Amino acid sequence: MTMKTQMIDAGFAAFRLSGLHRALAPLTRGHGVILTFHRVRPTGPQVTGFAPNRLLEITPEFLEEAILVTRRLGFEIVTLAEGCRRLAQGGPRFAVLTFDDGYRDTREFALPVLERREAPFTVFFVPGFIERTARLWWIELEEALRRLDEAAIETDGGGLRLPTRTLAEKNAAFARIYWALRARPEQELLDGVGALAQRAGLDMSAISRALFLDWEEAIAFSRSPLVTTGAHTMTHRMLAKWPAEMARAEMAQSKAALEARFGRQVDAFAYPVGDPTSAGPREFEMAGAVGFSCAVTTRPGMVFPEPAARFGQRTLAGRGSLGDAALRGSVRPVEPRAKVECRSEPCGPEVRPPRQARSSTALPQLGKLRLVGAGGQP
Numbered sequence: 344m345t346m347k348t349q350m351i352d353a354g355f356a357a358f359r360l361s362g363l364h365r366a367l368a369p370l371t372r373g374h375g376v377i378l379t380f381h382r383v384r385p386t387g388p389q390v391t392g393f394a395p396n397r398l399l400e401i402t403p404e405f406l407e408e409a410i411l412v413t414r415r416l417g418f419e420i421v422t423l424a425e426g427c428r429r430l431a432q433g434g435p436r437f438a439v440l441t442f443d444d445g446y447r448d449t450r451e452f453a454l455p456v457l458e459r460r461e462a463p464f465t466v467f468f469v470p471g472f473i474e475r476t477a478r479l480w481w482i483e484l485e486e487a488l489r490r491l492d493e494a495a496i497e498t499d500g501g502g503l504r505l506p507t508r509t510l511a512e513k514n515a516a517f518a519r520i521y522w523a524l525r526a527r528p529e530q531e532l533l534d535g536v537g538a539l540a541q542r543a544g545l546d547m548s549a550i551s552r553a554l555f556l557d558w559e560e561a562i563a564f565s566r567s568p569l570v571t572t573g574a575h576t577m578t579h580r581m582l583a584k585w586p587a588e589m590a591r592a593e594m595a596q597s598k599a600a601l602e603a604r605f606g607r608q609v610d611a612f613a614y615p616v617g618d619p620t621s622a623g624p625r626e627f628e629m630a631g632a633v634g635f636s637c638a639v640t641t642r643p644g645m646v647f648p649e650p651a652a653r654f655g656q657r658t659l660a661g662r663g664s665l666g667d668a669a670l671r672g673s674v675r676p677v678e679p680r681a682k683v684e685c686r687s688e689p690c691g692p693e694v695r696p697p698r699q700a701r702s703s704t705a706l707p708q709l710g711k712l713r714l715v716g717a718g719g720q721p
């Protein structure tokens with residue numbers, strides 16, 4: 344047995360022990376799955392200490408396991424366009440791999456795995472991250488609390504002043520501030536985290552450069568034959584919290600900017616954060632109106648054929664000895680004017696939650712594995 348085989352076998356054992364394998368099994372009842380990843384890097388999940396955003400990370404080994412297990416369970420890994428097509432028109436069970444935000448490590452650590460396993464995937468880029476102008480508020484919050492001994496924020500709902508000297512204090516403060524600000528208008532969130540970042544002396548432009556590909560790198564990456572390029576707004580805004588004009592512009596401009604740079608049509612879209620406070624019926628309709636043929640959220644649920652083709656969802660997360668994992672996603676083919684054709688009614692834009700049986704069969708089991716809450720959403 345080669346070292347590599349041993350490693351993979353050990354990985355599978357760990358994967359099974361982690362419960363992820365068992366957790367994936369109920370998904371075989373679904374028609375398809377969309378897995379959402381963020382960061383992929385070897386060292387992240389092993390980080391001990393203050394790392395509240397590690398829910399957004401997996402290792403390359405975990406990614407490889409996820410691909411292998413997904414295929415073992417009988418899901419064919421296909422492009423997002425093909426997944427949307429099968430959802431609308433039927434076809435064999437499918438899995439779609441998606442990576443949000445356009446992190447540098449998607450190219451450095453995920454791409455080699457995806458190429459080795461010949462797995463097509465989608466990357467949802469944010470022009471503002473590529474140009475270092477959009478705010479990474481969840482990273483800013485982590486980095487600020489890492490440096491500060493005390494964190495104070497002001498919101499319209501009142502002020503918070505929290506000690507952040509010890510690991511326990513930092514973790515508690517992160518959760519408290521994160522959720523307090525997530526409940527507020529996004530500008531308030533940005534202002535509150537921005538003030539903390541300033542007080543901590545963060546150079547966010549440097550952090551952004553380290554985390555995200557620039558245009559030249561993103562364009563080269565987009566040429567990989569396995570990559571589908573998708574949009575994720577201009578500045579990673581929680582669209583439902585903003586006026587319609589701004590939400591529409593964020594979507595349409597990101598599509599146009601990526602198409603101009605990549606020289607190809609961008610048909611897919613992912614709603615930043617993707618929970619009900621970030622994307623709702625208004626945004627679902629907009630996605631079709633600005634020309635996307637397939638748009639994904641991050642909500643719990645399963646992807647099923649008709650009659651729920653227009654709003655299938657799933658969420659899955661696990662934490663095992665291979666590290667933290669966040670496999671999340673959902674898919675919703677948008678309006679018929681877009682490219683996904685729906686052969687039968689209904690295929691309109693209105694929201695219909697997944698059938699109770701869909702989410703309730705999968706989620707309780709996933710919950711045992713530490714289901715990612717909204718904290719794993721950006």
Ligand SMILES: [Zn+2]
Pocket residue numbers: 443444575579615616720721
């Ligand atoms: Zn995102």
